[in-house]
Amino acid sequence: MKLTAAQKALALAFTLGLMAGCSSTGDTMGEEDGMTTSGGETSGQESGSTVYGGEDGSGISSSEMTEEQRREAEERAMEAQEQAMREITTFYFDFDTAEIKPEARDVLVAHARFLQANPGQDVRIEGHADERGTKEYNLALGERRANAVQRFLVVNGAARGQTETVSYGEEKPAVMGSSESAWSQNRRVELVFE
Incomplete structure (x- = not known):
């Protein structure tokens, strides 16, 4: 199957978005529901997940994002996708x-x-x-x-x-x-x- 440059760029943008959405640092947010991770820590589904968290706890919790922050993140993703497409x-x-x-x-x-x-x-x-x-x-x-x-x-x-x-x-x-x-x-x- 022969892919065009536009299809390759779209696939790349989709893959990067999927990887960013699935990335996790393994940090946990609490023991609300008593679920245990493979490392023995407990995590709670209700607490959300921390993405790009560091040792100091700085990160973005999905449960703490406001609608405006989500909209800004979506706009940045769209801009990145358009930038990738303009490389073609x-x-x-x-x-x-x-x-x-x-x-x-x-x-x-x-x-x-x-x-x-x-x-x-x-x-x-x-x-x-x-x-x-x-x-x-x-x-x-x-x-x-x-x-x-x-x-x-x-x-x-x-x-x-x-x-x-x-x-x-x-x-x-x-x-x-x-x-x-x-x-x-x-x-x-x-x-x-x-």
Whole structure:
């Protein structure tokens, strides 16, 4: 099974969130229900659990978090996930098409939100094609791909003045070769933040 970069980033973000949610220091909160841990200490289900607790007892108890703290933690998690998605800057296309793949859309929305929040940030959108077809056709196809990504970013919040498109056609392949594997990696748009 071949995973796209967006799927890998989403899986990474999910895994990190799951690990953070499941992490525990083994500290206990009390003896309310008389349950004993493997180390012989007692812990109580009603008392909550301490996460990232140190020797001095400083940590965050899940039973002591306010709704505002939970909301802030969720916002930080969403920001971290968007940051991880923005690290993906290459988007692949099917043969002879400029249609953005569904798995790329969430990542492009994250880029559009970033551009909207940072009006001084500019991005160059570089369109590419594989070696099949004439040089002129591939330049036009690369341009259609770059324009499709530009339109998507603008519709989702980026300013048109922040974007610039350029087509390289088949001139800057990511991978050399004349196989479907090489061609699929050369049919792409790259975002270059300036």
